[in-house]
């Protein structure tokens with residue numbers, strides 16, 4: 001029975017990624033999928049892993065759990081992904097892997113990064129945690145690199161509460177993934193209970209009206225490991241691997257995933273339509289927008305806006321009940337201090353630091369788009 005659900009779930013995912021279900025590996029979270037891939041690539045102490053300086057702290061964490069060093073590359077302010085010149089300069093004889101990303105779903109230079117890496121026997125991984133369901137130059141996100149990982153945490157393209165998976169196309173790595181996965185722990189009864197709490201809170205309590213009150217409570221509960229959150233406990237203050245980190249996906253999560261995948265196409269269409277509307281507004285009003293050619297074939301998971309007074313705009317959003325996002329308000333989201341602990345040095349990535357200090361994001365799964373446009377009008381003077 002369990003095997004059937006896992007197989008059904010992998011097949012459903014593989015269909016979207018235009019691949020075989022044998023190349024899909026399921027994990028308790030996206031970060032765990034990344035850790036498994038890095039382990040299969042035999043990343044270890046002395047190795048360097050290049051990542052864009054617009055990332056989530058769980059990415060450098062996975063690298064550091066293996067004793068390797070994350071090397072941050074400044075971003076291109078147009079795509080919020082790695083700047084190609086900075087990336088080329090960051091490669092050394094110790095570089096084992098380059099991680100590229102689809103930031104908010106937006107990919108860039110993936111083929112160039114892949115061919116650069118191949119010529120130097122460096123592995124590539126695509127962080128597709130924001131981009132499942134989107135395509136890049138006609139192929140599903142995650143198709144170009146040796147491996148890719150995806151997240152199904154609750155605000156991702158489709159959700160299993162928390163969850164993730166890997167797509168591995170490199171044959172040698174596929175064999176190693178099977179060996180690595182022999183060490184996976186099974187989720188416990190406590191995990192099942194905290195997942196059920198998460199589903200209940202998300203589906204019944206976290207309504208739009210209560211968004212701001214509940215989101216604070218949810219973040220507090222998850223930080224203290226009382227409900228399954230995106231990141232909790234030691235992950236935000238330490239680079240030591242938490243106990244019971246390397247965990248498999250539960251059957252309950254797979255069932256949720258199968259259910260939620262059914263709505264994916266509708267949500268992607270809504271996200272795309274909203275992104276176009278927001279982008280048009282920003283362009284028309286002389287604000288920072290995204291060149292439409294860059295996002296022809298993908299949906300923004302959140303839409304980036306840059307502001308000159310984040311606190312003021314967040315207060316206005318709370319007042320107007322707009323669920324404004326704060327993704328990438330730090331180059332290693334959501335860490336706002338002690339960046340050195342994750343080997344991040346602000347002076348090496350000035351653009352990422354500047355853009356992160358101006359960053360906020362609009363919801364793209366919003367049905368009342370007019371409400372967001374009215375909000376943009378209200379914050380017009382703060383928009384950059």
Ligand SMILES: Cc1ncc(COP(=O)(O)O)c(C=O)c1O
Pocket residue numbers: 029030031032055056058059101127129150151152153163164230
């Ligand atoms: C860019 C990025 N990478 C990796 C992850 C990790 O995904 P997960 O929360 O499923 O571990 C996230 C999570 O939001 C993310 O935003």
